[in-house]
Each structure stands twice: as C-alpha cells, then as structure tokens.
Amino acid sequence: MRKVVGLILLLVLVGFLVWGVVALIHPFGYPSPSEMDDYIIDNAQAETSNNNVVASVVFDYRGFDTLGEATILFTAVTGVLLLLRTAKRKEDES
Amino acid sequence: MLSKIVRTTANQLIVFILIFGLYVIAHGQLTPGGGFQGGAVIVSGVVMLLVAFNAKELKKSLRESGLSIMESTGALIFAALAFAGIATTFFYNVLVGTPIFGHVPPTGANPGDVWTGGVVPLMNWAVGIKVVAGLSAVVLAMALFSSGEEMEE
Amino acid sequence: MDYMPLNFPFLAAALLIGIAFFIIIFKRNLIKLIMGIAMMASGVNLFLVALGYRVGGNAPIYTNVPPGPMVLPVPQALTLTSIVISVAVLALMLTMVIRIYRHTGSLDSEKSRRMKG
Incomplete structure (x- = not known):
C-alpha cells in the first residue's frame, strides 16, 4: 500500500517536473x-x-x-x- | 595516524593549500572566488591534516574556544561592515571613491586592480575567517566524537 | 549555437531531482536519505545555474573578459548562497544521524520513528 502511494506520488512529481521543464520554461540560453x-x-x-x-x-x-x-x-x-x-x-x- | 610518508607529504602540502586558499579569498573581487570558496579550500587542507594525523593530535593546535572566537569575530565584522552604510541604506558600499579599496575600475574589460571593490574585499575576509573557523569546528567535533573523545569547553 | 531542443540542461536537473525524490520516498536507511537530500540540493543548484545561462555568454567578471554577452549574475549569486546553506544543513543532519545511531543502534528510519524522549 505504502509503496503504491509512494510510486504514484513519485510519478506525479517527476511528471510535473518534466512537463514544466519541457513545456513551461524559456528555451535554454535565452532568459526572457x-x-x-x-x-x-x-x-x-x-x-x-x-x-x-x-x-x-x-x-x-x-x-x-x-x-x-x-x-x-x-x-x-x-x-x-x-x-x-x-x-x-x-x-x-x- | 597514517604512515610517515603520508604525514610528511601532508606537512609539505598544507602550505600550498593555505596559500591557494588565501589567494582565492584575497582576490575575490577580481577573479572567480571569494570568502566562501577560499574558506572551503582551507578547510579541505584541515581535513587533509585530520586524515593524515588523528584528531587528538590536531586538537592540541586547534582549540574550540579559539575557533568559536574566530567565527564570532568574522560574523561581527561582517555585520559591522553592513551597518557602516546605514546612513544611506543597509549594505551600502561606503568605501567607493576612497583610497582604501575604493578605486573605481574603468567600465568594461580591464586587467584588474587589487585596490577596488569597496567593502567587498573586507567582507570577503570576514566571511572567509567565519567559514574556516565554523567548518573546521564542525569537522573537528565530528572526528573527535567518532573517535570517542570530546571537545573541551 | 542555436536553439537547443527539449531544454536538455533543465531536463537533467529535473531528472536529478526525480532520482532524489525516488531515494527520499523509498529508501529507509538514514544515510541514503541524506544522500538523496544532498542530491536534490545539487539538482536545484544545477537548475538555478542553467536558468541564468545566456547563449555564448562569459562569466560575469570583468577582469580580462573577452567581448560578448554576459551570463546573468543573480542566479549565480543565489546558487552560491544555496551551496553554503546545503553544506550547513548537511553537517547538521549528519550530526543528528550520529546521535540517532548512538541512541537506537540502527540506521533504519522506521525504528527511529518510534523514538521517545
């Protein structure tokens, strides 16, 4: 049970990080x-x-x-x- | 305590590590570096001595009362330099334009002058003293505690 | 050097933080937990430095600098602050782990959870 909850939490966090990094931030090298x-x-x-x-x-x-x-x-x-x-x-x- | 070869090498090498750390602190306004980095370099030398000799040997020369006095002195100098510009704002650079560390460099790339920077070099020295004393105290206390000794008051 | 697809440095920082999350969530050894926290601090530092990079930029130090744009200085200064804070917190955490090990005799976080007094 705890492992499942931890895995879901981990996937949500990592997915959020990767989504933000790929889609939300300015392109690397061009700070807006x-x-x-x-x-x-x-x-x-x-x-x-x-x-x-x-x-x-x-x-x-x-x-x-x-x-x-x-x-x-x-x-x-x-x-x-x-x-x-x-x-x-x-x-x-x- | 490690072998005699290691101890002799550490004794010779600590001089160069100290000189490099002091150089990094003293040229913090011209080159990459400053108080924290130079202090960390010097503390790495202290850690090398701690590995080469044991903690009890090092305790004879580095006492905790001296280290805490050094750290408090660094913090006090830093806060005093911050308060020195209180007439304008907190952390105002009062020394710009004066002959002590106050030469204004030409705008753009220049070869660098040691007497620039205002209060920044003095703050570098204060923070360097503070970091050296603080981290040495931490490392020494950990080594003494794990070897069963205790640091004296 | 033109536009870099997929923001690879940011992606590296995100993956570093993700691995640190994995360690913090699933490991039970206190030393490994501290390693995870230190790794997360490294990921945040990498993210901050990568945030302020400018294409073809020099380090923001005017001593004999070649001509060209300069990298943003404020994220670098905050990274410096963050590194020192992470070192201080690391020392404090390791000391607490030493104390917990002397008190309970194990490095398991499940056992130290029920510690009293």
Missing part, C-alpha cells in the same frame, strides 16, 4: 525577462567599483541574503557542537 540582471551587469563597476559582478551581487546588492546565510551557517555550527557535546555529557551522567 532579464532587465534587473542587465542593470547589474552594466552598473556594477561604477556603483560598487568591483570587477566581479557575482561578488558585488552577493555582498552588496543582495547583502540581506548573505546575512541570512551567515546566520544559518552560524546556527548550524552551533547546533552541531551543541549536539555532539551534550550527548557525551548525558551518557556520562546516566
């Missing part, structure tokens, strides 16, 4: 709406004095994303250290 990226490509050197446009997007235009990413990295490292440490201590107590 790209005004924001064109603006960034044209003006990144003057506005951020930066040759690497990707770095200027990561740290300047979309700095909030990078701040969230740094927060997630910090939280994950803290979680890993916390899990590994309390685990040992609990085993010692019991």
Whole structure:
C-alpha cells in the first residue's frame, strides 16, 4: 500500500517536473525577462567599483541574503557542537 | 595516524593549500572566488591534516574556544561592515571613491586592480575567517566524537 | 549555437531531482536519505545555474573578459548562497544521524520513528 502511494506520488512529481521543464520554461540560453540582471551587469563597476559582478551581487546588492546565510551557517555550527557535546555529557551522567 | 610518508607529504602540502586558499579569498573581487570558496579550500587542507594525523593530535593546535572566537569575530565584522552604510541604506558600499579599496575600475574589460571593490574585499575576509573557523569546528567535533573523545569547553 | 531542443540542461536537473525524490520516498536507511537530500540540493543548484545561462555568454567578471554577452549574475549569486546553506544543513543532519545511531543502534528510519524522549 505504502509503496503504491509512494510510486504514484513519485510519478506525479517527476511528471510535473518534466512537463514544466519541457513545456513551461524559456528555451535554454535565452532568459526572457532579464532587465534587473542587465542593470547589474552594466552598473556594477561604477556603483560598487568591483570587477566581479557575482561578488558585488552577493555582498552588496543582495547583502540581506548573505546575512541570512551567515546566520544559518552560524546556527548550524552551533547546533552541531551543541549536539555532539551534550550527548557525551548525558551518557556520562546516566 | 597514517604512515610517515603520508604525514610528511601532508606537512609539505598544507602550505600550498593555505596559500591557494588565501589567494582565492584575497582576490575575490577580481577573479572567480571569494570568502566562501577560499574558506572551503582551507578547510579541505584541515581535513587533509585530520586524515593524515588523528584528531587528538590536531586538537592540541586547534582549540574550540579559539575557533568559536574566530567565527564570532568574522560574523561581527561582517555585520559591522553592513551597518557602516546605514546612513544611506543597509549594505551600502561606503568605501567607493576612497583610497582604501575604493578605486573605481574603468567600465568594461580591464586587467584588474587589487585596490577596488569597496567593502567587498573586507567582507570577503570576514566571511572567509567565519567559514574556516565554523567548518573546521564542525569537522573537528565530528572526528573527535567518532573517535570517542570530546571537545573541551 | 542555436536553439537547443527539449531544454536538455533543465531536463537533467529535473531528472536529478526525480532520482532524489525516488531515494527520499523509498529508501529507509538514514544515510541514503541524506544522500538523496544532498542530491536534490545539487539538482536545484544545477537548475538555478542553467536558468541564468545566456547563449555564448562569459562569466560575469570583468577582469580580462573577452567581448560578448554576459551570463546573468543573480542566479549565480543565489546558487552560491544555496551551496553554503546545503553544506550547513548537511553537517547538521549528519550530526543528528550520529546521535540517532548512538541512541537506537540502527540506521533504519522506521525504528527511529518510534523514538521517545
């Protein structure tokens, strides 16, 4: 029963993905709406004095994303250290 | 701990891995790369040392308190640089036009100048420190835990 | 290079995500589940990078760039963010699996489901 439900779910998901990829997206190599990226490509050197446009997007235009990413990295490292440490201590107590 | 050949090779190779990682971080505004990628390169060197020597040997030189201080310092520098442009907007590039990292490159293809980028190179360094410390702490904690040891406070 | 029929890079990303779905739905080993999740992250990254490609485009870095159009930079930046997040989440998941293995003594997801306390 579970396998049948899982198979149906899998087929629906993969079919949806393949349908969307074949029929819905713009053809590969021709991104249709790209005004924001064109603006960034044209003006990144003057506005951020930066040759690497990707770095200027990561740290300047979309700095909030990078701040969230740094927060997630910090939280994950803290979680890993916390899990590994309390685990040992609990085993010692019991 | 692996054989002496592996340990000697790792000792020689870590210098070059460190130099390459620092190069990738320092030239993040000119070439493909930046803080995350260079930090990942340096952490791969740490993992190589962890495989060549064992975790207890490495724990003597890499302490967790130092690593967490490094990571917090990187995060604080990053947030401080983000707040430095708060007069205009959050994450405003305040250093454009100043002599420190502020040379504006000519529009279009150019050979590249290290003193460009505004706050982006400083943020690269902050994020590089953060990534190196964080991922080294994770890898070291996992290795120590699976070998039955525990990281000290 | 002209129009590519059937959008092969997008199709590859979709198939990668489909294989990852297969692993996540049908496998019961926790390590294999994590492999599936990492594979899905790779598929999403491939999709994002392929989304921003422009025919004949250079990498969006102006240092000694040859003339020509440039690839869209924003999907590449978001892919960078996504890679770092997937690494962090992978480390956290592996740590949880280590803890579950120490607690229950097996890697089966059916056994760890009934875990209490």
